[in-house]
Amino acid sequence: MTSPATITMFGADWCRDCTRTKRQLDGLGISYTYVDLVADPAAADVARDISGRTNIPVVVYPDASHHVEPSNADVEAKLRELSLI
Secondary structure (H helix, E strand, O other), X not given: OOXXXXXXXXXXXXXXXXXXXXXXXXXXXXXEEEEEOOOOOOHHHHHHHXXXXXOOOEEEOOOOOEEEOOOHHXXXXXXXXXXXX
């Protein structure tokens, strides 16, 4: 299980939005746990339970809020709100 201070991202390598969000987090030096839904298909149920949707990526923040298919601006705003950048 991830620690409360960890960002978790559910995604897949074939998903362009997932690749973009990973690149953004990596570029900002943000540590996060990546859950590969191809390698762990059962995790898709977890992501769906969190988001109520089947869209990815699902990004879960330390404050237990989440984004589904966020734009880079959405992610950046949330990271700033949490004082992570």
